[in-house]
């Protein structure tokens with residue numbers, strides 16, 4: 839993915855976010871940290887909303903804070 843920034847063309851590496859829902863405890867920490875990216879669903883597990891506008895730094899912080907480390911970020 840390429841994006842223009844102040845006249846320069848920079849390369850943005852696309853990242854995929856995976857949630858191991860089997861080990862998700864539904865604590866809500868990820869939703870609190872990155873509400874544009876995560877939502878606790880009706881089965882009390884985290885869902886990734888797949889919103890490209892969600893800030894990646896918040897998603898990374900949520901992954902680091904997850905008590906079961908069940909959020910994985912993979913670079914393409």
Ligand code: SF4
Nearest residue numbers: 862863865866868904
């Ligand atoms: S922080 Fe981790 S354990 Fe808590 S709801 Fe999010 S994915 Fe599940």
